[in-house]
Amino acid sequence: MEEARRMLTIYSALDNDSRLKILCTIFNEPDIAFNDIARKTEMDKPALAYHLGVLKNVGLVEMEYQKRSKKLTKYRVTKEGEEILRKLNLVVEPVKPS
Amino acid sequence: MHEHFNRLLDSVHGERKRFEELVREACIIVVLLGAGGKEIVKRRNMARKLRDNGIIALIPEDDFAPEVAPSLVEEFIFKHSDVDLVFLNVESWGSATEFAQFHDDTRIAPKLRILTFHKYHLLYGSSKSYLSDLYLTHIAKYGHVYAYDDKGESTFPTSEKIILTLSLRYKFLRALGKV
Numbered sequence: 379m380e381e382a383r384r385m386l387t388i389y390s391a392l393d394n395d396s397r398l399k400i401l402c403t404i405f406n407e408p409d410i411a412f413n414d415i416a417r418k419t420e421m422d423k424p425a426l427a428y429h430l431g432v433l434k435n436v437g438l439v440e441m442e443y444q445k446r447s448k449k450l451t452k453y454r455v456t457k458e459g460e461e462i463l464r465k466l467n468l469v470v471e472p473v474k475p476s
Numbered sequence: 477m478h479e480h481f482n483r484l485l486d487s488v489h490g491e492r493k494r495f496e497e498l499v500r501e502a503c504i505i506v507v508l509l510g511a512g513g514k515e516i517v518k519r520r521n522m523a524r525k526l527r528d529n530g531i532i533a534l535i536p537e538d539d540f541a542p543e544v545a546p547s548l549v550e551e552f553i554f555k556h557s558d559v560d561l562v563f564l565n566v567e568s569w570g571s572a573t574e575f576a577q578f579h580d581d582t583r584i585a586p587k588l589r590i591l592t593f594h595k596y597h598l599l600y601g602s603s604k605s606y607l608s609d610l611y612l613t614h615i616a617k618y619g620h621v622y623a624y625d626d627k628g629e630s631t632f633p634t635s636e637k638i639i640l641t642l643s644l645r646y647k648f649l650r651a652l653g654k655v
Binding site for chain 2: 379382383384385386387389390391392393394395398399402412413422423424425426427428429430431432434435436441448449450451466467
C-alpha cells in the first residue's frame with residue numbers, strides 16, 4: 379500500500395507536460411545547469427523553478443550546487459527517476475517544447 | 477517527436493489513474509510558507525508528515541532553484557501552477573509581507589490558508605494591530621484564517637494539526653472529484 383501510494387505521488391507529479399519535458403531534458407543531459415534547462419525547454423524561469431521543485435520533492439531529480447556558487451545549480455535524474463522512465467519505455471532523444 | 481511525447485504523457489496519465497484506483501486516493505500539492513531561520517525546521521518536519529500521507533509538500537527555500545529569488549517566483553507560481561493549497565504561517569515580518577501581498581489577489585486567495593498565533597487573531601485575541609485588522613478583512617472576504625497555539629497555552633490546535641487536517645480533507649475531496 380505504501381509503495382502504491384508513493385507511485386501515485388510520483389505519477390501525479392509527472393502527469394504534467396512541462397514536468398515531463400523537464401525530466402526528459404535532464405535525462406538526456408545529466409548535470410545540466412538550471413539556465414540551460416530553461417533555454418532548452420523554452421520555459422520561464424519562475425515556472426521552471428517550481429516544476430523542478432516538484433520533481434526534486436518526489437525524488438525524480440537531484441540538485442547539486444555548481445562549484446564555487448550557491449546560486450547556480452545543476453540537475454540529474456535519480457536512480458528512481460531513471461527506473462520510472464525505463465518503465466515508461468522512454469526513447470533517449472531530446473524532447474522539443476511544444 | 478511530439479507524437480512520441482504525447483504517447484509518453486498518455487502512459488504517465490494511465491499509470492496515475494491506475495494507482496489512484498488501486499489506493500483509492502488522489503495526490504495534492506501544497507506549499508508551506510513561513511519564517512526562515514529556526515522556524516524552517518518546523519516546516520521541514522511538517523512537510524515530512526505530509527509526504528508520509530501521500531501529499532507533495534513544497535518549501536520554497538528548500539525546493540525552488542536559487543537562481544530565482546522566492547519572493548519573485550512565488551506570486552507567479554501560485555497564480556499559474558497546479559498548486560492546490562498554500563499554507564502561510566504569519567510568524568515574521570517576511571511572512572506578514574507575503575500575506576499582505578497575496579491576501580487580496582483573487583487568483584491566489586482561494587488557495588491561501590493563513591495561520592496566525594491565536595493572540596493576533598482578531599476574533600479570539602486582543603491585538604488591535606493593522607495586521608490583525610487585515611486578518612478580519614480576509615476572513616470576511618475569503619475565510620481561512622486559523623488561530624493556532626504551538627506553545628500549549630490554550631485549547632487552540634497546533635499549526636501542525638491544522639495543516640495536516642485541512643490537507644488530508646482536501647486530498648479526500650480531490651479523490652471524490654469534489655474539488
